[in-house]
Amino acid sequence: MDPLQRVVCRGSLRQIQQLLQLMAKLYFYYSSMNAGKSTSLLQSSYNYRERGMHTMVLAPAIDNRYGEGMVASRIGLQTEASIFDPQHNLFDLIETEHTKKTLSCVLVDEAQFLNRDQVFQLSEVCDKLDVPVLAYGIRTDFQGEPFEGSKYLLAWADNLKELKAICFCGRKATMVIRRDENGNAVTEGAQIEIGGNDRYESTCRLHFKQAYFSSE
Ligand SMILES: [Zn+2]
Numbered sequence: 001m002d003p004l005q006r007v008v009c010r011g012s013l014r015q016i017q018q019l020l021q022l023m024a025k026l027y028f029y030y031s032s033m034n035a036g037k038s039t040s041l042l043q044s045s046y047n048y049r050e051r052g053m054h055t056m057v058l059a060p061a062i063d064n065r066y067g068e069g070m071v072a073s074r075i076g077l078q079t080e081a082s083i084f085d086p087q088h089n090l091f092d093l094i095e096t097e098h099t100k101k102t103l104s105c106v107l108v109d110e111a112q113f114l115n116r117d118q119v120f121q122l123s124e125v126c127d128k129l130d131v132p133v134l135a136y137g138i139r140t141d142f143q144g145e146p147f148e149g150s151k152y153l154l155a156w157a158d159n160l161k162e163l164k165a166i167c168f169c170g171r172k173a174t175m176v177i178r179r180d181e182n183g184n185a186v187t188e189g190a191q192i193e194i195g196g197n198d199r200y201e202s203t204c205r206l207h208f209k210q211a212y213f214s215s216e
Contacts, residue, residue: 024126025158028111030139030150032173032202035165037136039073041107044134046077053104056097057081058090060113062192071109081109084118091121095129103131111137113192114149123156136163141191142178142200144208167204175208177201185211 031037045055059071059081072078082097084090094106106125108114114122114135122133135157137150146154154160165173178186178193178200203211 024130024132026123026126026153026156027132027134027159027161028150028153028157029134029136029161029163030154031163032140032165032176033138033200034074034202035163035173036073037138037163038071038109039075039077040163041071041109041134041136042073042077042079044105045079045107048104054101055105055107056094056103057107057109058084058093059109061085062110062113086113086115086118088118089121090114090118091124091128094125094131098129098131103129106131106133108133108135108137111135111153112139112141112147112149113137114153116148116152119149119152119156126158138176140175142176142186142189143191144175144212145191147191165202167202167207169204169207171204171206173202173204175203175205177203177208177211185214187212 029037029040041057045057048055057071057079059069061068061083069081069083070078071081082093084093094103097103106122108122114137119135122135125131125133135149135153137153138147139150139154140146167173178189180186
Protein backbone atom coordinates (compact mmCIF):
# COMPACT_ATOMS: atom_id res chain seq x y z
CA MET A 1 0.00 0.00 0.00
CA ASP A 2 1.49 3.35 -0.96
CA PRO A 3 1.47 6.28 1.50
CA LEU A 4 -1.46 7.93 -0.26
CA GLN A 5 -3.61 4.79 -0.05
CA ARG A 6 -2.60 4.28 3.56
CA VAL A 7 -3.82 7.73 4.59
CA VAL A 8 -7.01 7.42 2.54
CA CYS A 9 -7.79 3.96 4.00
CA ARG A 10 -6.64 4.37 7.59
CA GLY A 11 -6.17 8.08 8.18
CA SER A 12 -8.45 10.31 10.17
CA LEU A 13 -10.73 12.72 8.33
CA ARG A 14 -8.33 15.51 9.27
CA GLN A 15 -5.35 13.65 7.80
CA ILE A 16 -7.24 13.03 4.58
CA GLN A 17 -8.22 16.67 4.36
CA GLN A 18 -4.61 17.74 4.90
CA LEU A 19 -3.48 15.35 2.19
CA LEU A 20 -6.06 16.59 -0.26
CA GLN A 21 -4.93 20.15 0.35
CA LEU A 22 -1.39 19.14 -0.53
CA MET A 23 -2.28 17.46 -3.80
CA ALA A 24 -1.63 19.48 -6.93
CA LYS A 25 -4.71 21.12 -8.39
CA LEU A 26 -5.85 22.33 -11.77
CA TYR A 27 -6.93 25.97 -11.56
CA PHE A 28 -8.89 27.83 -14.18
CA TYR A 29 -8.80 31.62 -14.07
CA TYR A 30 -11.46 32.75 -16.50
CA SER A 31 -12.75 36.11 -17.64
CA SER A 32 -13.65 38.14 -20.69
CA MET A 33 -10.88 40.13 -22.36
CA ASN A 34 -8.76 42.80 -20.70
CA ALA A 35 -9.22 41.51 -17.17
CA GLY A 36 -5.49 41.24 -16.60
CA LYS A 37 -5.12 37.50 -17.15
CA SER A 38 -1.58 37.68 -18.53
CA THR A 39 -0.56 40.07 -15.76
CA SER A 40 -1.90 37.65 -13.18
CA LEU A 41 -0.12 34.72 -14.87
CA LEU A 42 3.20 36.57 -14.99
CA GLN A 43 2.89 37.66 -11.36
CA SER A 44 2.19 34.08 -10.24
CA SER A 45 5.15 32.75 -12.24
CA TYR A 46 7.37 35.46 -10.78
CA ASN A 47 6.30 34.58 -7.23
CA TYR A 48 7.56 31.01 -7.73
CA ARG A 49 10.78 32.03 -9.48
CA GLU A 50 11.56 34.63 -6.83
CA ARG A 51 11.77 31.75 -4.36
CA GLY A 52 14.15 29.81 -6.60
CA MET A 53 11.50 27.46 -7.97
CA HIS A 54 11.04 26.55 -11.63
CA THR A 55 7.89 27.23 -13.61
CA MET A 56 6.90 26.43 -17.17
CA VAL A 57 4.81 28.91 -19.12
CA LEU A 58 2.84 27.62 -22.11
CA ALA A 59 1.23 29.70 -24.83
CA PRO A 60 -0.60 28.70 -28.02
CA ALA A 61 1.22 29.16 -31.33
CA ILE A 62 -1.90 30.92 -32.56
CA ASP A 63 -1.24 34.04 -30.56
CA ASN A 64 1.97 35.76 -31.63
CA ARG A 65 0.99 39.32 -30.78
CA TYR A 66 4.13 39.69 -28.74
CA GLY A 67 6.34 37.46 -30.85
CA GLU A 68 6.61 33.69 -30.95
CA GLY A 69 7.27 32.21 -27.54
CA MET A 70 6.47 35.24 -25.44
CA VAL A 71 3.73 36.02 -22.95
CA ALA A 72 3.39 39.73 -22.30
CA SER A 73 0.94 41.81 -20.34
CA ARG A 74 -0.51 45.15 -21.23
CA ILE A 75 1.34 46.75 -18.32
CA GLY A 76 4.73 45.73 -19.65
CA LEU A 77 5.68 42.46 -17.93
CA GLN A 78 6.82 39.59 -20.14
CA THR A 79 8.39 36.16 -20.06
CA GLU A 80 9.45 33.41 -22.43
CA ALA A 81 6.93 30.67 -23.09
CA SER A 82 6.88 27.21 -24.63
CA ILE A 83 4.61 27.21 -27.66
CA PHE A 84 1.96 24.55 -28.18
CA ASP A 85 -0.13 23.49 -31.15
CA PRO A 86 -3.40 21.54 -31.07
CA GLN A 87 -1.52 18.32 -31.91
CA HIS A 88 0.95 18.63 -29.02
CA ASN A 89 0.61 16.27 -26.09
CA LEU A 90 0.99 18.68 -23.18
CA PHE A 91 1.59 15.92 -20.65
CA ASP A 92 4.63 14.72 -22.64
CA LEU A 93 5.84 18.27 -23.16
CA ILE A 94 5.60 19.09 -19.46
CA GLU A 95 6.97 15.74 -18.26
CA THR A 96 10.08 16.19 -20.43
CA GLU A 97 10.69 19.60 -18.88
CA HIS A 98 9.91 18.30 -15.38
CA THR A 99 12.57 15.60 -15.82
CA LYS A 100 15.20 18.21 -16.68
CA LYS A 101 14.36 20.50 -13.75
CA THR A 102 11.67 19.96 -11.15
CA LEU A 103 8.72 22.20 -11.94
CA SER A 104 6.78 23.80 -9.09
CA CYS A 105 4.03 25.11 -11.33
CA VAL A 106 2.81 25.12 -14.93
CA LEU A 107 1.03 28.21 -16.25
CA VAL A 108 -1.02 28.27 -19.46
CA ASP A 109 -1.86 31.50 -21.25
CA GLU A 110 -4.83 31.78 -23.65
CA ALA A 111 -6.11 28.46 -22.34
CA GLN A 112 -9.34 28.84 -24.31
CA PHE A 113 -7.37 27.54 -27.31
CA LEU A 114 -6.65 24.18 -25.67
CA ASN A 115 -8.60 21.23 -27.00
CA ARG A 116 -10.41 18.61 -24.92
CA ASP A 117 -7.49 16.16 -24.97
CA GLN A 118 -5.06 18.84 -23.84
CA VAL A 119 -7.23 19.82 -20.86
CA PHE A 120 -7.26 16.14 -19.90
CA GLN A 121 -3.48 16.05 -20.27
CA LEU A 122 -3.16 19.04 -17.91
CA SER A 123 -5.28 17.21 -15.34
CA GLU A 124 -2.82 14.30 -15.67
CA VAL A 125 0.04 16.70 -14.90
CA CYS A 126 -1.68 17.40 -11.57
CA ASP A 127 -2.66 13.85 -10.81
CA LYS A 128 0.42 11.92 -12.02
CA LEU A 129 3.27 14.44 -11.80
CA ASP A 130 1.80 16.25 -8.77
CA VAL A 131 2.52 19.63 -10.35
CA PRO A 132 -0.15 22.34 -10.04
CA VAL A 133 -1.44 23.86 -13.28
CA LEU A 134 -2.80 27.39 -13.54
CA ALA A 135 -4.73 27.97 -16.79
CA TYR A 136 -5.91 31.43 -17.83
CA GLY A 137 -8.51 31.89 -20.53
CA ILE A 138 -11.49 33.66 -22.00
CA ARG A 139 -14.76 31.93 -21.23
CA THR A 140 -16.84 32.71 -24.32
CA ASP A 141 -16.23 33.76 -27.92
CA PHE A 142 -17.79 36.64 -29.88
CA GLN A 143 -20.96 34.60 -30.40
CA GLY A 144 -21.36 33.87 -26.71
CA GLU A 145 -20.29 30.24 -27.24
CA PRO A 146 -17.84 28.57 -24.86
CA PHE A 147 -14.35 28.02 -26.24
CA GLU A 148 -13.40 24.32 -26.25
CA GLY A 149 -10.56 24.77 -23.78
CA SER A 150 -12.67 26.85 -21.42
CA LYS A 151 -15.59 24.45 -21.61
CA TYR A 152 -13.51 21.51 -20.37
CA LEU A 153 -11.57 23.58 -17.87
CA LEU A 154 -14.87 24.77 -16.38
CA ALA A 155 -15.93 21.13 -16.23
CA TRP A 156 -12.75 19.52 -14.92
CA ALA A 157 -10.70 22.09 -13.00
CA ASP A 158 -10.45 21.72 -9.21
CA ASN A 159 -10.70 25.45 -8.70
CA LEU A 160 -12.48 28.11 -10.74
CA LYS A 161 -11.61 31.73 -10.21
CA GLU A 162 -13.08 34.65 -12.08
CA LEU A 163 -10.92 37.62 -13.01
CA LYS A 164 -13.13 40.62 -13.45
CA ALA A 165 -13.27 43.07 -16.33
CA ILE A 166 -15.65 46.00 -16.38
CA CYS A 167 -18.24 46.92 -19.02
CA PHE A 168 -18.54 50.57 -20.08
CA CYS A 169 -21.72 50.70 -17.97
CA GLY A 170 -19.85 49.70 -14.84
CA ARG A 171 -21.24 46.17 -14.54
CA LYS A 172 -18.95 43.17 -14.57
CA ALA A 173 -18.03 42.30 -18.18
CA THR A 174 -18.60 38.62 -18.86
CA MET A 175 -18.95 38.63 -22.66
CA VAL A 176 -16.82 39.63 -25.65
CA ILE A 177 -18.06 41.54 -28.70
CA ARG A 178 -16.12 41.44 -31.99
CA ARG A 179 -16.71 44.58 -34.00
CA ASP A 180 -16.37 45.16 -37.74
CA GLU A 181 -14.76 48.24 -39.31
CA ASN A 182 -18.05 50.14 -38.88
CA GLY A 183 -18.27 49.33 -35.21
CA ASN A 184 -21.12 46.84 -35.54
CA ALA A 185 -21.05 43.58 -33.60
CA VAL A 186 -19.97 40.65 -35.81
CA THR A 187 -22.30 37.65 -35.54
CA GLU A 188 -20.67 35.24 -38.02
CA GLY A 189 -17.16 34.11 -38.83
CA ALA A 190 -14.35 31.94 -37.51
CA GLN A 191 -14.19 31.52 -33.74
CA ILE A 192 -10.48 32.24 -33.69
CA GLU A 193 -9.32 35.46 -35.25
CA ILE A 194 -6.47 37.08 -33.46
CA GLY A 195 -6.64 40.78 -34.07
CA GLY A 196 -5.90 43.97 -32.31
CA ASN A 197 -7.70 44.41 -29.04
CA ASP A 198 -9.49 47.34 -30.65
CA ARG A 199 -11.70 44.87 -32.54
CA TYR A 200 -12.92 43.31 -29.32
CA GLU A 201 -14.80 44.76 -26.42
CA SER A 202 -15.62 43.19 -23.07
CA THR A 203 -19.18 43.91 -22.03
CA CYS A 204 -21.82 42.79 -19.59
CA ARG A 205 -24.40 40.29 -20.88
CA LEU A 206 -27.06 42.96 -21.36
CA HIS A 207 -24.86 45.10 -23.59
CA PHE A 208 -23.60 42.04 -25.45
CA LYS A 209 -27.20 41.11 -26.27
CA GLN A 210 -28.09 44.64 -27.32
CA ALA A 211 -25.09 44.84 -29.67
CA TYR A 212 -25.28 41.26 -30.96
CA PHE A 213 -28.99 40.98 -31.70
CA SER A 214 -29.27 44.44 -33.22
CA SER A 215 -26.63 43.33 -35.77
CA GLU A 216 -28.38 40.14 -36.85
ZN1 LIG B 1 -22.90 46.89 -19.74
